Amino acid sequence: MRAKADTDLVRRQNRHIVLETLRLHGPMARVDVGKITGLSPASVTSIAHQLIAENALLELEDDTARDPSQRGRPAVRLGLNPKAALVIALKISIDGLEIALAQFDGEIIARKTYPMATYDMPAQLFGTTAISTVLSFLRDNRLSATDIARIGIATQGLADSRLGVIAWSPAFKVRSIPVTGPLESELGVPCSLANDANMIAEGLMARDRYTYTGTAAVVFVGYGVGMGLIIDGAVYHGATGAAAEFGHMNHVPGGAKCRCGRAGCLEAYAADYGILRSYNDIVDDDAPLSSRVDPLVMQALENAARSGDAKALLAYQKAGRAIGFGLARLIALLNPDRIVLSGPGTRALDLIEPTLRAAIDEGVVAELRQNVKIETLPIDTDMIITGTIDAALRHLDFEIFASGRVHNTVSLWENVN
Amino acid sequence: MRAKADTDLVRRQNRHIVLETLRLHGPMARVDVGKITGLSPASVTSIAHQLIAENALLELEDDTARDPSQRGRPAVRLGLNPKAALVIALKISIDGLEIALAQFDGEIIARKTYPMATYDMPAQLFGTTAISTVLSFLRDNRLSATDIARIGIATQGLADSRLGVIAWSPAFKVRSIPVTGPLESELGVPCSLANDANMIAEGLMARDRYTYTGTAAVVFVGYGVGMGLIIDGAVYHGATGAAAEFGHMNHVPGGAKCRCGRAGCLEAYAADYGILRSYNDIVDDDAPLSSRVDPLVMQALENAARSGDAKALLAYQKAGRAIGFGLARLIALLNPDRIVLSGPGTRALDLIEPTLRAAIDEGVVAELRQNVKIETLPIDTDMIITGTIDAALRHLDFEIFASGRVHNTVSLWENVN
DNA sequence: ATAATTTAATTTGACGTCCAAAATAATGTT
DNA sequence: AACATTATTTTGGACGTCAAATTAAATTAT
Numbered sequence: 001m002r003a004k005a006d007t008d009l010v011r012r013q014n015r016h017i018v019l020e021t022l023r024l025h026g027p028m029a030r031v032d033v034g035k036i037t038g039l040s041p042a043s044v045t046s047i048a049h050q051l052i053a054e055n056a057l058l059e060l061e062d063d064t065a066r067d068p069s070q071r072g073r074p075a076v077r078l079g080l081n082p083k084a085a086l087v088i089a090l091k092i093s094i095d096g097l098e099i100a101l102a103q104f105d106g107e108i109i110a111r112k113t114y115p116m117a118t119y120d121m122p123a124q125l126f127g128t129t130a131i132s133t134v135l136s137f138l139r140d141n142r143l144s145a146t147d148i149a150r151i152g153i154a155t156q157g158l159a160d161s162r163l164g165v166i167a168w169s170p171a172f173k174v175r176s177i178p179v180t181g182p183l184e185s186e187l188g189v190p191c192s193l194a195n196d197a198n199m200i201a202e203g204l205m206a207r208d209r210y211t212y213t214g215t216a217a218v219v220f221v222g223y224g225v226g227m228g229l230i231i232d233g234a235v236y237h238g239a240t241g242a243a244a245e246f247g248h249m250n251h252v253p254g255g256a257k258c259r260c261g262r263a264g265c266l267e268a269y270a271a272d273y274g275i276l277r278s279y280n281d282i283v284d285d286d287a288p289l290s291s292r293v294d295p296l297v298m299q300a301l302e303n304a305a306r307s308g309d310a311k312a313l314l315a316y317q318k319a320g321r322a323i324g325f326g327l328a329r330l331i332a333l334l335n336p337d338r339i340v341l342s343g344p345g346t347r348a349l350d351l352i353e354p355t356l357r358a359a360i361d362e363g364v365v366a367e368l369r370q371n372v373k374i375e376t377l378p379i380d381t382d383m384i385i386t387g388t389i390d391a392a393l394r395h396l397d398f399e400i401f402a403s404g405r406v407h408n409t410v411s412l413w414e415n416v417n
Numbered sequence: 418m419r420a421k422a423d424t425d426l427v428r429r430q431n432r433h434i435v436l437e438t439l440r441l442h443g444p445m446a447r448v449d450v451g452k453i454t455g456l457s458p459a460s461v462t463s464i465a466h467q468l469i470a471e472n473a474l475l476e477l478e479d480d481t482a483r484d485p486s487q488r489g490r491p492a493v494r495l496g497l498n499p500k501a502a503l504v505i506a507l508k509i510s511i512d513g514l515e516i517a518l519a520q521f522d523g524e525i526i527a528r529k530t531y532p533m534a535t536y537d538m539p540a541q542l543f544g545t546t547a548i549s550t551v552l553s554f555l556r557d558n559r560l561s562a563t564d565i566a567r568i569g570i571a572t573q574g575l576a577d578s579r580l581g582v583i584a585w586s587p588a589f590k591v592r593s594i595p596v597t598g599p600l601e602s603e604l605g606v607p608c609s610l611a612n613d614a615n616m617i618a619e620g621l622m623a624r625d626r627y628t629y630t631g632t633a634a635v636v637f638v639g640y641g642v643g644m645g646l647i648i649d650g651a652v653y654h655g656a657t658g659a660a661a662e663f664g665h666m667n668h669v670p671g672g673a674k675c676r677c678g679r680a681g682c683l684e685a686y687a688a689d690y691g692i693l694r695s696y697n698d699i700v701d702d703d704a705p706l707s708s709r710v711d712p713l714v715m716q717a718l719e720n721a722a723r724s725g726d727a728k729a730l731l732a733y734q735k736a737g738r739a740i741g742f743g744l745a746r747l748i749a750l751l752n753p754d755r756i757v758l759s760g761p762g763t764r765a766l767d768l769i770e771p772t773l774r775a776a777i778d779e780g781v782v783a784e785l786r787q788n789v790k791i792e793t794l795p796i797d798t799d800m801i802i803t804g805t806i807d808a809a810l811r812h813l814d815f816e817i818f819a820s821g822r823v824h825n826t827v828s829l830w831e832n833v834n
Numbered sequence: 835a836t837a838a839t840t841t842a843a844t845t846t847g848a849c850g851t852c853c854a855a856a857a858t859a860a861t862g863t864t
Numbered sequence: 865a866a867c868a869t870t871a872t873t874t875t876g877g878a879c880g881t882c883a884a885a886t887t888a889a890a891t892t893a894t
Contacts, residue, residue: 001437001441002433003455004431008881014852017418030872031871037421040852040854041873042852042854045874046873072861075870168784175784229750239631239788242788245785248785250749253780264780329666329746332662332665333660334646335661362671363667363670364679427880428880431880456882459846460880460882461843488890489841490890492841837892837894839891840891840892841889842887845885847883849881851878851879854875854878855877857872861870864866
């Protein structure tokens with residue numbers, strides 16, 4: 001049941017859509033905000049007045065884009081105040097921690113990748129190491145933790161975003177690694193943890209808001225197989241925040257052993273290491289190969305397949321069939337309107353696509369199949385970082401609009417300059 | 418992006434939660450509505466005044482429940498006006514059409530099952546037959562189509578609720594059967610078509626609103642295997658309204674032939690006819706048996722399995738394994754917090770449950786498995802009808818609250834009496 | 835019987851929001 | 865310099881919620 005509504009809710013909602021409009025379309029005049037949102041010019045004026053007073057918005061001076069033959073009073077464009085707040089994105093990988101610093105307008109103003117031997121770390125050590133790494137990053141940028149409004153953290157594997165714990169990840173030997181707890185208590189900054197594929201979906205939505213309004217599944221194929229699920233125009237996180245573990249959706253009961261400890265996961269057939277194993281003809285119940293495969297090795301395998309190596313081609317076909325049946329199952333269950341294939345693995349799309357499409361046709365009834373658009377998108381891994389930033393900023397939009405009072409951890413213009 | 422808000426939205430929203438509260442908890446005093454919704458007594462008075470004037474609510478006279486030692490001015494209970502509107506639920510089965518007539522308060526005041534040889538019908542004939550059946554039902558109840566505010570239709574198989582067409586159903590030999598189109602144009606009543614398992618989920622939510630707030634999957638096992646998916650406290654319909662075809666989610670690529678025309682669907686192992694086929698040892702690529710199995714036959718098979726018939730037991734175990742792996746895949750993908758097993762097939766739960774649970778444990782990583790509650794619920798098939806009514810009434814709540822003006826097809830008290 | 839007490843519902847007045855319309859501002863055109 | 869045009873702000877009315885005061889309708893106490 002929805003909560004009761006009052007005039008306060010009205011203002012919050014309308015402040016929110018003004019912020020969202022400017023974030024989505026970039027700076028524009030008050031009139032244009034009104035046209036897009038449906039708000040009257042009077043209301044836009046009033047809301048903008050508030051948000052400017054709170055330093056969330058700025059009136060832009062540059063009339064460079066102005067047409068000199070345009071009659072009438074010139075429009076004053078409104079834009080997000082880049083200095084309204086700073087957010088940090090953290091990306092956890094098997095061999096390092098990537099940190100990016102972004103302004104309220106989304107511009108990344110600093111980034112650095114720190115080597116970190118995550119795999120052999122005990123569970124408690126990760127938090128303290130991450131804290132000192134972030135602090136060092138902040139020092140290098142002449143900032144302190146109090147200047148940061150929010151930290152978003154993306155990880156491979158199974159993230160329990162409700163508890164802020166990495167339940168399991170290929171980047172770690174151990175399980176149950178607490179992340180947001182130590183970071184929040186030490187740095188005093190609100191943190192959120194999520195799966196990296198979900199953050200790619202966030203990035204995609206930030207980039208192309210009007211395309212992803214219904215239900216879409218974004219598949220990310222590479223060293224692993226991930227998925228971000230967009231349901232009714234919002235990234236779906238599930239009960240504990242671990243949703244859309246497409247890579248560990250079972251493909252064949254009792255099949256190939258997976259990094260996660262189970263047998264027959266889709267990933268064990270379609271991730272880099274799975275394809276390589278197929279090629280090497282290792283029996284299914286062997287332990288999985290080292291989970292990170294050298295890209296050059298994969299490149300060589302692709303070339304071999306393209307130049308007629310039947311065994312190599314078969315390995316890719318097996319991968320395509322696994323992904324295809326996984327998608328067929330997803331289509332039957334969720335009836336999505338769009339599936340996006342992305343990730344480094346799509347370089348070999350010519351090798352896997354025929355069996356992938358055949359498997360979908362074989363695995364799901366035509367009436368369901370025909371309503372879903374399947375497309376390929378060249379998404380670089382950097383979208384994990386940008387998507388994490390987008391998600392953090394959207395959260396701030398909500399905080400700022402929701403309270404009317406700026407959250408106490410949000411650095412206003414005065415604090416930063 | 419959400420739409421802009423104004424005072425009109427506030428009233429609509431608050432009218433809606435007042436109606437919803439009364440539908441959920443039954444009649445109560447204005448004060449209590451205020452306590453539950455968080456609205457002030459003044460606002461409840463104002464909203465109730467409007468809704469009473471529109472004949473959506475009534476002040477109840479019966480103070481039977483009143484405690485005579487209760488001091489103070491006696492509370493006047495508000496209740497949904499049973500005569501505010503009438504809705505009809507239609508349930509399409511392979512051999513008949515069930516019709517139920519319900520009041521605005523949800524009480525079913527008439528129902529009848531009409532024999533109808535659906536299976537051999539040409540696609541266009543169903544609509545005209547259904548229309549004349551509904552008209553005959555209405556005549557028997559001294560009503561005309563203009564007295565009906567809404568018709569909800571539930572069907573087995575794949576319903577495209579966006580187009581109002583049955584894409585495919587075991588009740589019909591042909592495909593693409595238009596349903597809402599002919600009914601709406603002939604009767605002049607808004608109609609909606611949905612899958613029967615989705616309507617069971619609607620009924621479950623109407624009964625137990627506070628249990629189903631997050632993500633839950635309701636499995637219905639019987640002559641087929643269906644599923645209703647509740648996501649974020651609302652039944653999920655997917656892009657075309659065909660969502661949650663769990664029964665036709667592939668289990669084994671190239672496996673047993675299914676009624677839908679594909680091979681290896683979960684249903685082909687776990688529905689009555691699938692279990693019977695397993696028992697009869699028919700090779701997988703044979704055509705499926707007749708899709709409706711006599712319950713007595715299934716009863717005999719169950720008894721055989723319980724008294725030590727190894728082949729019969731194996732058939733049930735195969736069914737459990739198919740459902741288990743299907744649920745494992747669903748858990749990996751959606752990370753739900755609740756799975757409900759229901760339907761006539763759960764009579765044999767003792768036979769299928771051990772392999773079902775083993776398959777889940779085998780098919781999904783423990784960290785995901787442990788967060789989902791799996792329970793069994795004795796749901797009778799009648800919940801398809803009641804759930805369809807619940808869904809139709811909730812839609813009316815929305816219409817009434819949304820417009821403030823009662824929809825023109827809604828019969829008010831004056832029209833009916 | 836009558837007053838006091840208690841609880842429910844309504845009325846009143848203040849406040850916040852949106853919007854239409856009028857007023858003002860800032861430019862180009864004649 | 866007056867006019868036309870476009871953007872923004874101001875004004876005043878409509879409508880929502882709510883707190884507080886008032887009214888209503890019962891029981892209990894005297």
